[in-house]
Amino acid sequence: MKKILLGTTALVTAGLLAGPALASDPLKVTVGGNVVTGFYFVDADNVGSTNFQDTKVALVARNIDIKAEGTLDNGLVAGVDAKLQLGSDWNANNVQNGSANFRQLFAYLEGGFGKFEIGGTDGAAYKMHYTSPWFVPGNGVDSPNIYNGVSNKGSSSYGSSSPEVRLSTFSLMATDSNKISYFTPRLAGFQLGLSYTPDAQNHGPSENGLVLVPKNSSYNNNNNINQVFEVALNYAGTFGGVDVGVDGFYTSGNAIYSGGGDPEEYGFGANLGYAGFTLGGAWYESNDLDYKYGISDARKDASADVWTVGLKYATGPWTVGVAYLDGQDNSGGNLGSRRDGRESQTVQLGGGYNLGSGVDLGLDLQWASNQHNNSWNSTSYESKSGGLVLAIAF
Template sequence: MLCRMPVAPFKVLSRTGPERIDNEGTMKKTLLGTTALVTAGLLAGPALASDPLKVTVGGNVVTGFYFVDADNVGGTSFQDTKVALVARNIDIKAEGTLDNGLVAGVDAKLQLDNDWNGTGGSYASFRQLFAYLEGGFGKFEIGGTDGAAYKMHYTSPWFVPGNGVDSPNILNIVPYYGERHSTFSLLATDANKVSYFTPRLAGFQLGLSFTPDANNKGPNENGLVLAPKTDAYIRDVFEIAANYAGTFSGVDLGVDGFYTTGKSDSENVDPKEYGFGANLGYAGFTLGGAWYRSEDIWATFYPDSNNNENTTWTLGLKYATGPWTVGTAYLDGDQDWGGYYYRVKTLQVGGGYNLGSGVDLGLDIQFSNYKNNDNNQDYDSKSVGLVLAIAF
């Protein structure tokens, strides 16, 4: 499967996914445990001070061909077939062990544009770029990346290659208004921040993050100017998260909880997120779920004081044996916007087969429903697709 972050040696954490292959807005990651930090950098032999960091280059691409049956919205009908091309990532990493035992590195996530016709000008840009130091004290990260609440979160498992119901890369649904399809903290995702993760002690780990400007979604600042403070976005975002990973009598257990809060100059706006997740793994089965709540946030990170609240939860079951993986998962998201309710639900069924060398073939079946009490809309969409995911 696709991986982004190193994880603790815990079977349930086989993937740190919704592989933040976000497709211009959707999220990433399923089992996001965290980094094993207790002895990192202390067991390997020290390199010479003059030795350069070792550079590795990889990436991933997720593609899919779908047949879609979706309701019309007024006079608008939707395509009955779809080719999805997501992920489009080139990952560049430089890391080395210093002569004092510390591990230092840089992690860069290059995202390729999807405008192949060049009408908007094809390009590639760094979605994430950050530096880190780790050792027996834990791990420090600084730069454009996800925060502690995101990286330490557990949720429903992904079983279709490169896609899941929580923070999907491919979601075949009638366009909806403002609902989120994720239990992850997205308030400051990819923004420039500083984070600290403690060593994992007796299975427990704590993470903290601070983001001065949540509007800066990527490593774009040149350090020469100060960003203006406005009421349109959220700043001074603080995240605290904790999780536990352990094994008892052959049963793998992972649980987490997080709290995120920020500031806005808008009157009566107090944006915050909080939630928890859990995974149980036994004999090839993984049962996972999560619950999320936000206040004064519209969609992912826009501040809104109109009694705006979102509640999202998910539950899923996966079974893996040899190269085969099968499963089912459900997600339910409910947005309350000053007495108006918007709800989106998705059930996913499917599986995958590993062909070897990072090549996975899968079947993805989705059933989605969107409704609101604003203008009594109620739309369904159903789809089935063949997915090909390649990591290199």
């Protein structure tokens, strides 16, 4: 009944927008999602008076995906993709934690000319990127869903789940922000992607389109970046039974306020696949860009380097692997003396077993180290953890 009602709504909407000239069938609507859970034993160094030798229950990737897609009479493919993210605290009264919000919402048109996307979603640099493989269900070292490292921020209000050093080789300057993107058709294995974001918001599609909102501190309360351009190029092909994937990207933006610099991101990645093995890695660098605690911010002299490498083997329902990620804060100027040459290393070992119907059970072993390398106050915090992960996609 639900699918019938959704289909009827799409049909009525199509009629209102386009009139009776359109004879195409209504777009097909599907509803799915995923949840990743884990139970971990953690043995970590204390940070001040805070003890992290404990157990942990992780509940991440709480998404409901609503998709509508159909082929029109003229051959074009049209669709809408909406990602509803559930809050992390069911009892909270605030919007971000206590309720469900659309993290992404965008429409697209695809045909022989390529593909256009417009709305709140990730850009071309993000979507076309290759990196170290994930082999634990729902988790990996590059942009981890579950991270068990600690640092000297572990005893603060940010909590141990907020590392001070960047743990991602993906372009995150305008992730989930309202943008327009174009992807060319893939020719001889190559594809080009371009994205433009007027304002780099971090809470998904928030503008209602009724007014022009001024670019000031009350509006951009999470960053001060606008006019973000992304260009990405990747290649996918097979040589002698070896699957090859390679990409490179560049992202630039403007700081809204003086003193922010002009943030930039560079990166490239590669995957090689053969006989069930996948070897992958990536490198990333940013300038005049801060990304901490889930927020991108234009900041003069802020800089980071991240690289990762991993190996995965899959056979039947089984997947095993090992991966490593190294992140370093290379900020200069006044930030350099405050950042203390911070570094982070993460090693992950484990695998998963597919039980069927989108249900995966995995073992996740992590070793993480966070260091401050200042000569007068050199500190290091290490964490070892192991857990069982249950990931369900529906």
